Amino acid sequence: MAKKSDDHDEMKQCSGTAGFWEERGVSRRDFLKFCTAMSAALALPVSLAPKIAEALESDSRPSVIWLEFQSCTGDTEALLRAANPTVGEIVLDVLSVDYAETIMAAAGYQAEEAKHKTMKERGGKYIAIVEGSIPTGANGAYCCIGGKSALEIAREVCGGAMATITVGTCASYGGIPAAAPNPTGAMGVKDAVPGATVINLPGCPVNTDNLVATVVHLLTFGKLPAVDGKGRPQFAYGKRIHDNCERRPHFDAGQYVEAWGDQAHRKGHCLYKMGCKGPETFHNCPSQRYNEKTAWPVSAGHGCAGCSEPYFWDSMTPLYKRLPNVPGFGIETTADTIGLGLAAATAAAFGVHGVVSAFRKGDESEGAKEE
Amino acid sequence: MADHKACLYEKYVWEVPVRVTHWVNMLSIVVLAVTGIIIGSPRTLGLSGSDYVMGWVRFVHFTAAYAFAVSVAARIWWMFRGNRYARWREFFPVISSGGRARLWETFKYYTFLNKKAPHEVGHNAVAASAYSLVFLLYIVMALTGFSLYAEHRPGSLMHVVMTPLYTLFSNQGMRLTHHMVMWLLIGFVINHIYSIWLMDIKERGGVVSSIFSGYKAVQRKE
Numbered sequence A: 001m002a003k004k005s006d007d008h009d010e011m012k013q014c015s016g017t018a019g020f021w022e023e024r025g026v027s028r029r030d031f032l033k034f035c036t037a038m039s040a041a042l043a044l045p046v047s048l049a050p051k052i053a054e055a056l057e058s059d060s061r062p063s064v065i066w067l068e069f070q071s072c073t074g075d076t077e078a079l080l081r082a083a084n085p086t087v088g089e090i091v092l093d094v095l096s097v098d099y100a101e102t103i104m105a106a107a108g109y110q111a112e113e114a115k116h117k118t119m120k121e122r123g124g125k126y127i128a129i130v131e132g133s134i135p136t137g138a139n140g141a142y143c144c145i146g147g148k149s150a151l152e153i154a155r156e157v158c159g160g161a162m163a164t165i166t167v168g169t170c171a172s173y174g175g176i177p178a179a180a181p182n183p184t185g186a187m188g189v190k191d192a193v194p195g196a197t198v199i200n201l202p203g204c205p206v207n208t209d210n211l212v213a214t215v216v217h218l219l220t221f222g223k224l225p226a227v228d229g230k231g232r233p234q235f236a237y238g239k240r241i242h243d244n245c246e247r248r249p250h251f252d253a254g255q256y257v258e259a260w261g262d263q264a265h266r267k268g269h270c271l272y273k274m275g276c277k278g279p280e281t282f283h284n285c286p287s288q289r290y291n292e293k294t295a296w297p298v299s300a301g302h303g304c305a306g307c308s309e310p311y312f313w314d315s316m317t318p319l320y321k322r323l324p325n326v327p328g329f330g331i332e333t334t335a336d337t338i339g340l341g342l343a344a345a346t347a348a349a350f351g352v353h354g355v356v357s358a359f360r361k362g363d364e365s366e367g368a369k370e371e
Numbered sequence B: 001m002a003d004h005k006a007c008l009y010e011k012y013v014w015e016v017p018v019r020v021t022h023w024v025n026m027l028s029i030v031v032l033a034v035t036g037i038i039i040g041s042p043r044t045l046g047l048s049g050s051d052y053v054m055g056w057v058r059f060v061h062f063t064a065a066y067a068f069a070v071s072v073a074a075r076i077w078w079m080f081r082g083n084r085y086a087r088w089r090e091f092f093p094v095i096s097s098g099g100r101a102r103l104w105e106t107f108k109y110y111t112f113l114n115k116k117a118p119h120e121v122g123h124n125a126v127a128a129s130a131y132s133l134v135f136l137l138y139i140v141m142a143l144t145g146f147s148l149y150a151e152h153r154p155g156s157l158m159h160v161v162m163t164p165l166y167t168l169f170s171n172q173g174m175r176l177t178h179h180m181v182m183w184l185l186i187g188f189v190i191n192h193i194y195s196i197w198l199m200d201i202k203e204r205g206g207v208v209s210s211i212f213s214g215y216k217a218v219q220r221k222e
């Protein structure tokens, strides 16, 4: 206890004027804890925590334009529906969100005006956040806002932004709207606006903690964090789910759930055979989890659906089978049935060939000649 | 026939690298297929959470995988260093008109259209063409296998080297390919062992023992 109050005094000493956070119900201590947690989330040395704190306390509030296209608003929901406000949400409060259809008070011309004002006054300095995929079919007619197609809006807004953060798989790679046969010609922001500076935060929905960490990185260092080959920040998508999974020991041990609700399922064994796509998917779900770190699909007893990989709806299905169906064969035919059939057919064919050969008379061979 | 036999002699055809890589490949493929099938559809063999059954199966798969990859690489290198029966040209009879003729004759023999069994110093033309496909399958297995393997450490050298494969394949597509090609190889092996048996009987060149000893019975040039 005594130790704790000492710590507190120390914190106070270095706190300076922290009115902003305290006004919003965040103690200095919680704020610094948040900054340290962020440095850990971003895989930065803890010594950088003060730098993060400094960046978050500065007066410059970068403008944000939050665009929503073909989406279910799930990413906005993920951000807004948290049970109690977290420091992360308040960080997003630090941003001046000038345009966000779901939450802004303004509507119609007023709203569009706010957007244009930001783009004009803060050109190259605002952050664009995009939710939902961009339909490119039929000249963009599938999604129009204020008389403009999503594609036009994205070109305009993302093209002029300091950086674009795509939240969710739809904005990153087209997601479910882009699933075969992709009737609207949906695609992610980077494909639709190749010139824009984009960082992808796929997931269904985006993990709010990763969004906050990305924003914090941007505010602290003035640039986006390092990305992998699919445009995703390495701090959040740099490891495979399977390799960080809490059920991994059961995979290595050889203990698998064979049917929903069986003994192994109740004991929390590995979901590999139930079609879990953890071995295919890169995301920090096992460590960050969702809903204030309470849970994620595998902890709740359901396999990973691979939602943060491009085209997951086409490539990760069937969701409850480990391997995809073999193209051209029936749904119930697994790769192994086909393989066994192939082996049996080969054996049968050569068996017959062998019988015929054995009874055939008059075959002759000259013997190999040396050239 | 008898007069041919009079001037037969033992010719050294398969050099050491050809034979060694053949058997290393065979052994590793058997191990890889057995462990691979277990990886593909494991049974619950672990009794407690601190067992390591799948861990060991995968360890054996990856160890055999390295042996296999080194052996295949060595054999491919030997395609540019070895004798004419080991050279890369041997595997593509289609590129020369003589080769195409041999291919056709051998094909006719296999389909009972003529009775003259091929007898060649090196691989017969049909077998050689099949082996070129098998080497392609070897390469597909090694590439998809090491791409899957490297995913435990994104950003590592192996992962970076495999970058083109991650664009070419979806992750699931890579797994399915790795899985299906195993069945193609199993199909080949059934065919291969049968054909070796058939040819050993029909051409009487001692082909089965040749892959152990390196020597085949060949007629001396007159």
Ligand code: HEM
Pocket (backbone or CB within 6 Å): A279, A323, B029, B032, B033, B035, B036, B037, B039, B040, B041, B058, B061, B062, B065, B066, B068, B069, B141, B142, B144, B145, B146, B148, B149, B175, B178, B179, B182, B185
């Ligand atoms: C002829 C050679 C090989 C055969 C027959 C073979 C067979 C298999 C099979 C059937 C699977 C299960 C696939 C699935 O259903 O997901 C598998 C998995 C795998 N194989 Fe191979 N394999 C071979 C070579 C290799 C090589 C050269 C490597 C290179 C390291 C490799 C690495 C892997 C990996 C990483 C997995 C996935 C393991 C996991 O996710 O736990 N394999 N193999």
Ligand code: HEM
Pocket (backbone or CB within 6 Å): B018, B022, B025, B026, B027, B029, B030, B075, B086, B122, B123, B124, B127, B128, B131, B134, B135, B189, B192, B193, B196, B207, B208, B209, B210, B211
């Ligand atoms: C996994 C199993 C096997 C595979 C994948 C395999 C594959 C191959 C390949 C690729 C070659 C061409 C070798 C080269 O030029 O480098 C070859 C040749 C040969 N293999 Fe196998 N092999 C297997 C098992 C066996 C077994 C069990 C036998 C014998 C009992 C055998 C007998 C031979 C013989 C005699 C040759 C040379 C004959 C010729 O085609 O001219 N193989 N094999």
